[in-house]
Amino acid sequence: MMKMNDYIEIIDKKLDEYMPVKYPENIFKSMKYTVTLPGKRLRPVMCLETCRMFGGNFEDAIPTACAIEMLHAQTLIHDDLPCMDNDDFRRGKPTNHKVFGEAIATLAGDALLTFAPQIILKHSPNMGAEKLLKIMEEYFHAAGAYGVIAGQVVDIESEKSSNLSTYAALNKPSELLDYIHTHKTADLFKLALRTGAIIANATEEQLEEITEFGQCLGVAFQVSDDILDETSTFEEMGKTLGKDKAAGKLTYTSLYGLEEAKCKVACMLKKSYDIMNKYNIDSLVFDEIITGIKKRVGN
Amino acid sequence: MMKMNDYIEIIDKKLDEYMPVKYPENIFKSMKYTVTLPGKRLRPVMCLETCRMFGGNFEDAIPTACAIEMLHAQTLIHDDLPCMDNDDFRRGKPTNHKVFGEAIATLAGDALLTFAPQIILKHSPNMGAEKLLKIMEEYFHAAGAYGVIAGQVVDIESEKSSNLSTYAALNKPSELLDYIHTHKTADLFKLALRTGAIIANATEEQLEEITEFGQCLGVAFQVSDDILDETSTFEEMGKTLGKDKAAGKLTYTSLYGLEEAKCKVACMLKKSYDIMNKYNIDSLVFDEIITGIKKRVGN
Numbered sequence: 154m155m156k157m158n159d160y161i162e163i164i165d166k167k168l169d170e171y172m173p174v175k176y177p178e179n180i181f182k183s184m185k186y187t188v189t190l191p192g193k194r195l196r197p198v199m200c201l202e203t204c205r206m207f208g209g210n211f212e213d214a215i216p217t218a219c220a221i222e223m224l225h226a227q228t229l230i231h232d233d234l235p236c237m238d239n240d241d242f243r244r245g246k247p248t249n250h251k252v253f254g255e256a257i258a259t260l261a262g263d264a265l266l267t268f269a270p271q272i273i274l275k276h277s278p279n280m281g282a283e284k285l286l287k288i289m290e291e292y293f294h295a296a297g298a299y300g301v302i303a304g305q306v307v308d309i310e311s312e313k314s315s316n317l318s319t320y321a322a323l324n325k326p327s328e329l330l331d332y333i334h335t336h337k338t339a340d341l342f343k344l345a346l347r348t349g350a351i352i353a354n355a356t357e358e359q360l361e362e363i364t365e366f367g368q369c370l371g372v373a374f375q376v377s378d379d380i381l382d383e384t385s386t387f388e389e390m391g392k393t394l395g396k397d398k399a400a401g402k403l404t405y406t407s408l409y410g411l412e413e414a415k416c417k418v419a420c421m422l423k424k425s426y427d428i429m430n431k432y433n434i435d436s437l438v439f440d441e442i443i444t445g446i447k448k449r450v451g452n
Numbered sequence: 453m454m455k456m457n458d459y460i461e462i463i464d465k466k467l468d469e470y471m472p473v474k475y476p477e478n479i480f481k482s483m484k485y486t487v488t489l490p491g492k493r494l495r496p497v498m499c500l501e502t503c504r505m506f507g508g509n510f511e512d513a514i515p516t517a518c519a520i521e522m523l524h525a526q527t528l529i530h531d532d533l534p535c536m537d538n539d540d541f542r543r544g545k546p547t548n549h550k551v552f553g554e555a556i557a558t559l560a561g562d563a564l565l566t567f568a569p570q571i572i573l574k575h576s577p578n579m580g581a582e583k584l585l586k587i588m589e590e591y592f593h594a595a596g597a598y599g600v601i602a603g604q605v606v607d608i609e610s611e612k613s614s615n616l617s618t619y620a621a622l623n624k625p626s627e628l629l630d631y632i633h634t635h636k637t638a639d640l641f642k643l644a645l646r647t648g649a650i651i652a653n654a655t656e657e658q659l660e661e662i663t664e665f666g667q668c669l670g671v672a673f674q675v676s677d678d679i680l681d682e683t684s685t686f687e688e689m690g691k692t693l694g695k696d697k698a699a700g701k702l703t704y705t706s707l708y709g710l711e712e713a714k715c716k717v718a719c720m721l722k723k724s725y726d727i728m729n730k731y732n733i734d735s736l737v738f739d740e741i742i743t744g745i746k747k748r749v750g751n
Contacts, residue, residue, distance in 0.1 A: 177605045180597050231562060236554035255535035256608050259558065263530060264597035266565045271592040274585065282581035286573065289588060293570040298479050298563035306479045309555050 155205065157441045160198045165189070167219050171272050183253040183261035184268065188226040190244040195374075195442065196341055197222045200349040202438040203363060209353025216276035217288055217348045220269035224296050225341055227265035230258055232305065238396065245391030266296060280352070288348050295344035304337025311403035326408055331372075333403065338378075339371025359432075366428045370442070373421035377449045379404040380414050418450050454504065456740045459497045464488070466518050470571050482552040482560035483567065487525040489543040494673075494741065496521045499644040501737040502662060508652025515575035516587055516647045519568035523595050524640055526564035529557055531604065537695065544690030565595060579651070587647050594643035603636025610702035625707055630671075632702065637677075638670025658731075665727045669741070672720035676748045678703040679713050717749050 168189055174181040197218035204214035233240040233248040234255060240248050250258035270292050274285060294300055311329060346367040350360055381390060382397045383406050397404050405414045422443050429439060467488055473480040496517035503513035532539040532547040533554060539547050549557035569591050573584060593599055610628060645666040649659055680689060681696045682705050696703050704713045721742050728738060 175597075177602055177609070179609070180601060180605045184597065227562075231558060234558065236558060257605065259530060259533065259535060260601050260605055262562065263526075263565060264601045266562060267592040267596035270588070271596065274589055274592070282585050285585060286581050289569070290573055293566040293573070297566035297570065298483065299474075302479060302559050302563045303476055306476045306556065306559055310476070310478070 154435075154437050155202065155211070157193075157198055157438050160201050160211075160438070161194045163215065164194045164197045164201075164218060164222065167215055168222060171216075171219055171276070179253060179257055180261055180264055183249060183257045184223075184226075184265055186252060187230050187243070187249050187261070188223050188265070190226075190246055192244055193445075194222060196225055196345040198438060199342065199367075199442070200345040202436055203346045203349030204353045206434060206436055207350050207353035207355040207359060209349075213277070213280065214349050214352045216273045217352065218345070220273045220292070221341065221345050221348070223265050223269040223272070224292070224301075224344075227262045227269070227296075228301055228305070228341075230262040230265070234258060237305075237309065240393060240396070242387070242392050284351065287351055291344055291348050291351070295340045300336055300340040300344075302336075304333050304335065304340065308333045308337055308402070312400050326403060330403055330405060330408055334372050334375040334405075335368065338375035339368050342371035342374070343367035362428065362432050366425055366434075369421045369424040369428065370446075373418050373425065373443075373446050376405045376414050376417050376421070377446050379406050380411065380418070380450045382406075383411065415450050418446065422447060453734075453736050454501065454510070456492075456497055456737050459500050459510075459737065460493045462514065463493045463496045463500075463517060463521065466514055467521060470515075470518055470575070478552060478556055479560055479563055482548060482556045483522075483525075483564050485551060486529050486542070486548045486560070487522050487564070489525075489545055491543055492744075493521060495524055495640055495644040497737060498641065498666075498741070499648040501735055502645045502648030503652045505733060505735055506649050506652035506654040506658060508648075512576070512579065513648050513651045515572045516651065517644070519572045519591070520640065520644050520647070522564050522568040522571070523591070523600075523643075526561045526568070526595075527600055527604070527640075529561040529564070533557060536604075536608065539692055539695070541686070541691050583650065586650055590643055590647050590650070594639045599635055599639040599643075601635075603632050603634065603639065607632045607636055607701070611699050625702060629702055629704060629707060633671045633674040633704075634667065637674035638667050641670035641673070642666035661727065661731050665724055665733075668720045668723040668727065669745075672717050672724065672742075672745050675704045675713055675716050675720070676745050678705045679710060679717070679749045681705070682710065714749050717745065721746060 172181065172185045172188065174185065200218035200221055201211040201214050205211040229243055230249045232238050233243055234250055241251055242248060248258075249261060253261065270289060273288060273292070277285060280288075296302070307329060311333065343364050346363045347360060350363050355363070379397065382394050382404065385394055387394060398407065405417060409417070425439075425443055428434070429436070471480065471484045471487065473484065499517035499520055500510040500513050504510040528542055529548045531537050532542055533549055540550055541547060547557075548560060552560065569588060572587060572591070576584060595601070606628060610632065642663050645662045646659055649662050654662070678696065681693050681703065684693055686693060697706065700706075704716060708716070724738075724742055727733070728735070
């Protein structure tokens with residue numbers, strides 16, 4: 154059975170291969186810079202492993218897995234811009250706009266949004282048109298205004314009104330927070346899982362199961378991020394921390410406190426395990442991922 | 453035979469229909485704001501007319517035509533951002549970030565990049581998977597780092613080195629300018645023409661002809677834009693003018709002067725006509741478009 158590091162090695166090699174630096178060089182360098190920053194490659198790993206779990210050949214999912222990592226990098230580049238979260242560091246390195254300037258960073262994010270699905274179409278010659286279209290639909294949905302961007306928009310707007318009573322008039326804060334976590338984080342997890350499953354010809358029922366699993370895992374991961382923003386250090390995380398709190402952002406810890414947040418992580422991971430057991434999902438990799446999230450928050 | 457205004461009416465109606473304002477409202481409003489600013493709808497009109505010219509039913513091309521207008525709006529929103537051209541007005545109205553703020557404007561541009569192809573997939577149920585994939589490929593190519601973004605990158609970088617000798621060391625300025633015009637403008641024209649032709653089941657040869665036509669028309673249009681940046685007024689154009697010159701941008705007029713630029717427009721339009729005649733293209737709409745560009749520069 155494959156382990157995380159086996160997949161990470163494959164993904165890193167392919168990301169490099171799929172992204173040659175062409176003219177005009179600055180844009181390709183900028184795109185590649187953030188995509189290839191060392192990382193855990195959680196989303197592409199989950200895509201490959203899901204494909205394997207459902208009886209597919211994980212190699213068929215490599216272009217899609219890499220495309221999802223590119224999409225993830227796109228969200229990081231634009232989220233870090235001065236007009237958004239204004240972050241100077243990401244994974245221990247200067248953020249994209251710090252290296253290439255704001256204009257190129259903006260364009261690099263734009264370019265990745267269409268470069269990523271291009272990689273899928275170009276490198277999946279045997280997938281069949283119908284399946285490719287299904288994957289395109291999943292990609293567009295997760296990447297756009299119904300997916301990760303919806304989460305980012307509500308996240309930004311939550312910052313503006315630090316007085317929670319403002320929300321109360323519109324929605325309950327807890328509902329808003331669920332909305333942000335679902336779209337900002339879980340949607341890309343679900344994209345990774347669903348496309349991996351689709352490539353393996355999973356049934357509709359299996360797709361639903363894996364989507365539920367992705368929702369739990371995504372929320373667990375995002376709440377653990379909220380916790381680390383308060384409790385971790387720059388050296389551990391490679392990015393500036395404590396910013397959410399300073400900005401008055403709506404996070405799980407700001408709303409419920411640290412202890413409650415840790416309980417939430419434990420609860421969502423328990424749910425993820427339950428789903429794995431219920432559907433007889435046998436995966437070292439998802440064990441590693443769940444254990445990793447547990448360790449992040451010291452559970 | 454259809455005229456421009458017939459198509460414009462259809463496109464405007466469909467753009468409105470394809471873009472309902474959902475939660476979170478600000479992002480959908482921001483996307484729709486720029487897409488539905490009154491305009492000539494050149495690119496979608498060209499898509500529909502090309503489909504008709506090659507024997508297709510232009511109605512089959514409506515979702516694709518509208519998607520191309522959305523992509524065009526995306527480039528406008530991001531080009532107008534403070535970190536790019538920093539423009540306050542577009543089509544006589546405040547630019548997107550002036551209305552919605554920079555963060556939402558950035559995200560609206562991002563969202564349009566995947567919303568547009570989603571519209572094609574969603575509203576073209578009878579097109580067949582193979583043809584849809586072809587259109588996706590055309591879209592990704594034109595929208596990305598090999599297309600319109602390549603043009604924008606080189607355009608921005610041309611601004612930095614106002615001393616043309618800097619280019620001379622790298623490329624001839626005339627080559628750089630061709631590169632900028634080809635990618636920044638002609639690539640979206642070619643996308644409109646090629647997808648219209650593909651929907652009508654045009655042959656490879658016809659695709660090449662129409663691509664050549666799009667290249668000439670695109671360059672003519674961009675050079676006419678360079679001219680108007682020097683000679684027109686805010687009231688006529690609905691945007692701040694004279695900025696290219698002030699920024700030391702590489703434009704056709706900065707490189708060759710106004711008179712030479714007018715000759716270039718005339719020459720490219722003559723070429724467009726020749727291609728139309730050579731291939732027996734009978735189109736009131738392209739007559740109107742070519743006459744429109746001629747009038748723009750007083751030829």
